[in-house]
Amino acid sequence: MVKEIERAGIPVVHICTVTPISMTVGANRIVPAIAIPHPLGNPELPADEEYELRRKLVDKALEALSTEVDDQTIFEV
Amino acid sequence: MSKFKVVHYINQFFGQVGGEEMAHIPAEKREGPVGPGLAFTKNFGDDAEIVATIVCGDSWFNENLELATETVLDMVKEESPDLFIAGPAFNAGRYGVACGTICDAVQTxxxxxxxxxxxxxxxxxxxFRTKVLIVSTADSAAGMRRAVPAMAKLALKLVKGERIGASVEEGYIPDGVRRNFFDKKRGSTRALEMLLKKIAGEPFETEYPMPTFDRVPPMxxxxxxxxATIAIVTSGGIVPKGNPDRIESSSASKYGSYNIEGVDDLTSETYETAHGGHDPVYANEDADRVIPVDVLRQYEKEGKIGKLHDWFYSTVGNGTAVASSKKYAxxxxxxxxxYDVDAVVLTST
Incomplete structure (x- = not known):
């Protein structure tokens, strides 16, 4: 899905936990996530800290979208 | 003659520990065969036996790739086996990645x-197809009865050091290694036969398929x-509560488009996941954990982004065919x- 949308001309950032899959599939901008069932959250954290965690991941995703890349790039949080 | 010693790796489901709710369990070693290992044992006959089975949760392995590889590797080492088998994983993504990762590590x-x-x-x-031998199986455990004999046969050849034939003969996924053999017919004859079939519109099999490199240059x-207008797309199956489009929990036949105008936060009352490939509890409690509507809405209000697109698009990426995913996307x-969307945040579970 990442590739088809990017093929249509829209930059995509892929937020996912198993980044090797994302690399194999061919995503160009990748942000590693927290866990498979909750990529942008952590149920063990209190709500405000969890929100803060999600905010950081989204910040990184927006940074990835604002960064020119020539090749597949993983943006570590 | 003593039997060859085999260690078998399976996930929590085939290890009969449980389904998705147990996918977080770390690796554990058991004596002898478990689950599909019993079928392998039957097929091995007097040649080989499974001395130990490693059972590991799919999520645990994938979320801790390095630690998991090391842990399982140590467990295998303790048994000093002659052969290592993992799976079969069918179309279970995390299980397949785990099997490939650990096979690669054990081999190396x-x-x-x-x-x-x-x-x-x-x-x-x-x-992993170019690194480890992978027998081609059906997409679900219904294919177990065919997969096990094929794997057992090839496994015995491997452990006995016998010559491995071409992928079409042995049933493994082409690994990119050419295996030479003498054909009865020479090349020109085979080529003409293929050409005649092609002209007649009959099916034929090329001896040299062109590799496909499907890469999209970064935008x-x-x-x-x-x-910028940012849109959210997900394969994590987030849908309005009640799943109005009835998106399937696996092998999704459709995607949904859902309006989030004026939605600041996804709650357990309003949204849930249709995904059947992982424990849905966390996404059902708070779907923002899969699609960050709350944060992006906040950023829209703060002016950090131009706009959060009024719709999000969602399907279930669980055993869903690549061709379907391409079509939906x-x-x-x-x-x-x-809608003049400038960029997409795509999340996967």
Whole structure:
């Protein structure tokens, strides 16, 4: 899905936990996530800290979208 | 003659520990065969036996790739086996990645033959086909009865050091290694036969398929995020509560488009996940954990992004065929372009 949308001309950032899959599939901008069932959250954290965690991941995703890349790039949080 | 010693790796489901709710369990070692190992044992006859089975949760392995590989590797080492088998994983993505990862590690570190099995569209197949032998299986456990004999046969050849034939003969996913043999007919004859079949519109099989490198060049970056419209797309199956489009929990036959105008936060009362490939509890409690509507809405209000697109698009990426995903995404892309969306945040579970 990442590739088809990017093929249509829209930059995509892929937020996912198993980044090797994302690399194999061919995503160009990748942000590693927290866990498979909750990529942008952590149920063990209190709500405000969890929100803060999600905010950081989204910040990184927006940074990835604002960064020119020539090749597949993983943006570590 | 003593039997060859085999260690078998399986996930929590085939280890009969439990389903998705147990996918977080770390690796554990058990004596003898478990689950599909019993079928392997039958097929091995007097030649080989499973001395130990390693059972491991799919999520645990994938979320802790390095630690998991090391842990399982140590467990295998303790048994000093002659052969290592993982799976078959069919079309279970995390399981396939785990099988490929651990087979690769065992082969490299312990220098013993390894074998796994999976469906050709399993992401683990693309990742590891050139590194480890992967028997091509059906996409679901219904294919177990065919997969096990094929794997057992090839496994015994491997452990006995016998010559491995071409992928079409042995049933493994092409690994990119050419295996030479003398054909009865010479090349020109075979080529003409193929040509005649092609002209007659009959099916024929090329001896040299062209490799497919399907890569999309990266699109230019967003220069001014404060003016950009950002859309959310997910394979994590987030849907309005009640799943109005009845998106299937696996092998999804459709995607949904859902309006989030005025929605600041996804709650357990309003949204849930249709995904059947992982424990849904966390996404059902708070779907923002899968699609960050709350944060992006906040950023829209703060002016950090121009706009959060009024719709999000969702399907279930669980055993869903690559061809289906391509089709859904192409349709979604058309919609995104018609709405002048500048960039996409795509999340996967």
């Amino acid at each position: 570190e312990l220098g013993i033959p390894v074998l796994t099995g999976m469906y050709v569209e399993n992401p683990g197949a693309d990742m 230019p970056a967003i220069t001014d995020m404060t003016k 192409a349709e979604i892309a058309e919609k995104l372009i018609s």
